[in-house]
Amino acid sequence: MKTRTITGIFFIIVMLASLLTGHYPFGIFYLLLALFCQFEFYGLIKQSGYQPNYAAGLVNGALIYTSFAYITYSHIIQPILFIVPVTLSAIFIQELFKKSATPFQNIAFTFLGLLFTIMPFTFFHAMAYVRGDFNFHLPLGFFVMLWSNDTGAYLTGRAFGRTKLFERHSPKKTWEGFIGGMVIAGIAGYILSIYYTELEWKQWVSIAILIACFGTLGDLVESMFKRSINVKDSGGILPGHGGLLDRFDGLLIAAPIVYCYLYFINY
Known part of the structure; x- marks a missing residue:
C-alpha cells in the first residue's frame, strides 16, 4: 500500500506539472x-502469440500524434499529415518480408495499437x-472528473454494491x-464550473456524465482485453499500480467522446 501511494502521488505530480507548465511540456509528456x-499494448499482444510490428507502429x-498536435496548435492543415x-x-x-504464419493478424494488431492507444x-x-x-483547464478538468468517478465508484460500490455491472469482464464492478x-x-x-467559467455548469456536468459512462466502458474493454490473453496487469512500470494501460483505461474511449462534445458545443 505504501509503494502504491508513493507511486500514485509522484505520478499525479508529474502529470499536473505537464499540464501547468505550458504548451511544449504538455505535448511532449502525453506523446x-x-x-x-x-x-x-504490443507487448501484451506478443504474449498472446502474435508479432505486431513495433518499429513501424511506434x-x-x-507521427500521427505530432501531426494532429501541430494542427490543433496552429489550426492549419500541416503538410506533415x-x-x-x-x-x-x-x-x-x-x-511481406517477415516469415510469419499470421501476417494479417500481425498487421491488424499493429493498427489496433494505433487506434487503441495513440488516438x-x-x-x-x-x-x-x-x-x-x-x-x-479542460484536460485538467477531464482528469479531475475521471479520478472522481473512479474514486466514487470504488467507495460506493464497496459500501452499497449488490448488482453486478458486467460480471463476466469485471466481477467487482x-x-x-x-x-x-x-x-x-x-x-x-x-x-469546476465555479472556478473554470469557460463552460457553464450544465456543460461541465454533461462532460462528467460522458466520462462516467465511457470511462467505465474503457475500463471494461481493457479488462476484457486482459482476460482474453490471461494477464492480470498490463505491465509493471508503475509499482503497486500495474501498467500504464491499467491507469489510463478510462481515458481510452472517454477522451475522443468528450473532445467531440466540446468541439460541437464550441462551434
Missing part, C-alpha cells in the same frame, strides 16, 4: 505517455486547444458503484 502505452504513433499514409504502408510492406491521447491533447489557444461514481463526478464538474 511519450501515448507511446509507452502503445509499446505496452513511428506511425509518434500527408506523410502518414506513406508511413502506414510500411506496416504492410514489412510484413485517445491525440484527442486528449486536442482538448487543450478546442477553444483556440492553449488552455489547461456494480451498478451502485457506477451510479455513485457518476454522481461524484457530476459534483466535481459543478465545482
Whole structure:
C-alpha cells in the first residue's frame, strides 16, 4: 500500500506539472505517455502469440500524434499529415518480408495499437486547444472528473454494491458503484464550473456524465482485453499500480467522446 501511494502521488505530480507548465511540456509528456502505452499494448499482444510490428507502429504513433498536435496548435492543415499514409504502408510492406504464419493478424494488431492507444491521447491533447489557444483547464478538468468517478465508484460500490455491472469482464464492478461514481463526478464538474467559467455548469456536468459512462466502458474493454490473453496487469512500470494501460483505461474511449462534445458545443 505504501509503494502504491508513493507511486500514485509522484505520478499525479508529474502529470499536473505537464499540464501547468505550458504548451511544449504538455505535448511532449502525453506523446511519450501515448507511446509507452502503445509499446505496452504490443507487448501484451506478443504474449498472446502474435508479432505486431513495433518499429513501424511506434513511428506511425509518434507521427500521427505530432501531426494532429501541430494542427490543433496552429489550426492549419500541416503538410506533415500527408506523410502518414506513406508511413502506414510500411506496416504492410514489412510484413511481406517477415516469415510469419499470421501476417494479417500481425498487421491488424499493429493498427489496433494505433487506434487503441495513440488516438485517445491525440484527442486528449486536442482538448487543450478546442477553444483556440492553449488552455489547461479542460484536460485538467477531464482528469479531475475521471479520478472522481473512479474514486466514487470504488467507495460506493464497496459500501452499497449488490448488482453486478458486467460480471463476466469485471466481477467487482456494480451498478451502485457506477451510479455513485457518476454522481461524484457530476459534483466535481459543478465545482469546476465555479472556478473554470469557460463552460457553464450544465456543460461541465454533461462532460462528467460522458466520462462516467465511457470511462467505465474503457475500463471494461481493457479488462476484457486482459482476460482474453490471461494477464492480470498490463505491465509493471508503475509499482503497486500495474501498467500504464491499467491507469489510463478510462481515458481510452472517454477522451475522443468528450473532445467531440466540446468541439460541437464550441462551434
